[in-house]
Amino acid sequence: MMNQNDSQSNFKAPLPTGEGWGERLLKQYWGYDNFRGIQEDIITSIGEGKDTLGLMPTGGGKSITFQVPALAQEGLCLVITPLIALMKDQVQNLKKRGIKALAIYSGMSRQEIVTTLENCIFGNFKFLYISPERLSTEIFRTKLQKMKISMITVDESHCISQWGYDFRPSYLKIAEIRELLPGVPVLALTATATPEVVKDIQSRLHFRKENVFRMSFERKNLAYIVRNTENKTEELLHILHRMPGSAIIYVRNRRRTKEIAELLHNEDITADFYHAGLDDATKDIRQQRWQTGESRVIVATNAFGMGIDKPDVRIVIHMDLPDSIEAYFQEAGRAGRDGQKAYAVILYAKSDKTTLHKRIPDTFPEKEYIKEVYEHLQYYYQMAMGDGQDCVREFNIEDFCRKFKYFPVPVDSALKILTQAGYLEYTDEQDNASRLLFTIRRDELYKLREMGEDMDKLIQNVLRSYTGLFTDYAFINEDSIAVRTGLTRRQIYEQLIHLAKLHIVSYIPRKKTPYIIYTRERVEMRHLQIPPSVYEERKERYEKRINAMLDYVTNETVCRSRMLLRYFGEKNEHNCGICDTCIKLKNKSTAKNVSTAELATKVLHALAGKAMTPATLAEQLSADKEALAEVLHELLDEGQVIAVNGMLQIRK
Structure with missing residues (x-):
């Protein structure tokens, strides 16, 4: 300190x-x-x-x-x-x-x-x-x-x-x-x-x-809604057809982003999909289309939205449950930042509870499993005992899982736990720019003049734009070259691949790949320690977050805004009045008032003919005894009805 x-x-x-x-x-x-x-x-x-x-x-x-x-x-x-x-x-x-x-x-x-x-x-x-x-x-x-x-x-x-x-x-x-x-x-x-x-x-x-x-986390213009439905796509289309304005739809995995976007296209709703696996140029184009309103809907994983400032989003819909209130609150909060009325909707089916609970073993696989992943990583890289410290290795999770018969999700979680336990550093996908090196001498470039106008234009542009290409790899940007040459990105890629096959250049196309960085030497599996602070305590907190999320979606009586604020330690004594539970309670209260007024009219009508005991009155009206007692109590308080010797009658 x-x-x-x-x-x-x-x-x-x-x-x-x-x-x-x-x-x-x-x-x-x-x-x-x-x-x-x-x-x-x-x-x-x-x-x-x-x-x-x-x-x-x-x-x-x-x-x-x-x-x-x-x-x-x-x-x-x-x-x-x-x-x-x-x-x-x-x-x-x-x-x-x-x-x-x-x-x-x-x-x-x-x-x-x-x-x-x-x-x-x-x-x-x-x-x-x-x-x-x-x-x-x-x-x-x-x-x-x-x-x-x-x-x-x-x-x-x-x-x-x-x-x-x-x-x-x-x-x-x-x-x-x-x-x-x-x-x-x-x-x-x-x-x-x-x-x-x-x-x-x-x-x-x-x-x-x-x-x-x-600052208070209360959003007075944002209505939090949970829709119980076993047919989420039908409910989604119903909402989007009924509600105008820009929308974000969050789903759990990359495949679903594309499926839902195609579904919306078929319904004449303009939509793009977005996830971490797309290249930066595609992400930028889709984000731009959505921000300008050219696309009404963006269907995305949780990779979308951080740092995006679009104030007029009218609705955020979650088709899959996030695994924490924190994640939900942040994603839902992207609606209505202009202060106008907006909606944050979760589509919830009973099966979601099982799906969410399944994330616990996926996120915290057994310790023995984590140790096996660590051991197989050494075989994968042919790492000897005591070696490894400060080594950096590209990591292809699909290839690793194929070789050792694993599923990617728990392997990803195991590597994150090993990162927190201090054995390695497992990075997210790193976006590595393309690299280019000429493998012929500069004075041999004349040989390339016969390869066509487009090829000549490409080579001249590359040589003007980047230095040191004959001594070391240079990072290049195909998009920039495309703008300067008038060629398409695809043409540039194909021409560079062609030059590589002719051994004129060494071309390493841009790719996204995670890395494993060894922060210490390889240890024997039996000496690998995963402390409670990294595993048991974090797992317990994760389970609590999941249960809080499930409490939120299954609640039918407490104002949703109050539930969210309470989770973040903010005391709020008033209901929002616009979430689905508030509206439901308001409707119930109105219905109760209507039925109470109807019963009071019937009581007065029955007593207009003759005085009766409460028991006779209840029998004649076939009324619920508690409801009748409440109505009689009000009528007696107001003086419209009086009791004389145990008999009820209208005050003259």
Whole structure:
């Protein structure tokens, strides 16, 4: 833990003095007159050099809370986020406003990364967006110490907590970065954190003092609905035909995204599908089509939506249950960010309960199974005992599963548990750009002139655009070459493959692949330890999250908004009035009032003829005794009916 006094005295980027500087910046760059909610409180806190945690719902304006104070101070704001889409989007938006910003993410060449880091040292830039995985690289740490950092922003900060629903081990490196930057304050931001995760975030980020600002997570314009149905596609079509406006449909796996999008096309509903397996160009095109309204619906896995700012989404539909309230709340919260009425709908069938419970053994396979996966990994890479430390290997999960007769889902989970136990690092798919190397000498290029106009155009363009192609592999971008040459991406790919077959170039096409990085030497299977904090405790918390999700969808009596808020530790005493349970309770109450009024009329009509005992009256009206007693009680209180010697009669 850092010493508070030392850290504060090292802070060299105070906010401007005088009132109204924040509003002036807000007006100058964003065109707004006033801050919203807790934005100003967070800005003041981080500007005073205090470590700060901001809890703000999706659409609450998180980016303003670090962009305004960073602009007001000297130096660079380091923004750590796992979301490449958000990085690109925010860098683009800042540049449009005349603010200098850069980002480092997977797919960039080493030279591009070095250039970006050098620009951060000498180029008077205000923001550097970076993924947490990059923090541990030697090149980043070396360059970081030469930068003038004003503040560190940690977006999606719940990822640092092992108690959270989306723990990422790479986030734990942030504390080490703080040691390299004494006195620089940290602003942690999240839209989903339970009370225990809130405490854990501050502890793991080495907060000098607990300091939390909370904005209510209540969304008054968002109606939460659960539809019980055994025919989800029929219900989906019914909703989309009945409700206008832009929509997101979340499904569990990649195959389903395509199936549902095709189903919608057949119903004349414009739709695209989106998942992590698509290349970046396809993702960008589909996202753009949806954001401009060319596609009404995007059907996606949970890979979609983070950092996407489309305020007029009218409906978010979940066809499969997420495995936590946190994930659901974040995805549902993408509806109605413009403040207009919107809907978050879950389509729930009884079989979903079994499906959700099955995720527990899939996510936490038996320890013996995990050890076997580890052992087979050594056979796969032919790794000798004691070898392996710092080795990096591409990992093809389909090939591995085929060789050792495994199913991919539990293998994926086993590797994640081995990552958290410290034996290896299993990365998500890394997007590796294409690489090209000429294997003939430059003075032999004349031989290629006979290969046609398109080939000549391609080679000339490549040679003009990239350097060092005759000595080492260069990262190339086929999309950029396509724009410059007028050829299609497919033509470029086929021509480069043709040159490779002729041994003129060595061409490694772009591919997405996960990696296994050994963080320690190979150990014997019997010595492999998976501690309770990594397995039993996390499994128990996972089961609790699943049960909370099931409680939410099977509940029929409690306001859904109140249930969600209570989960995040927010006390809310009023019902939302617009979720399906609130509407159901309102209708029941109205129906009860109608039936009570009808019964009162019948009682008065019966007693108009003669006085009766309550028992005779109940028999004559064939009324429920409790309902009749309630009506009689009201009529007696109001004085319309009186009791004389045990007989009921109308007051004259």
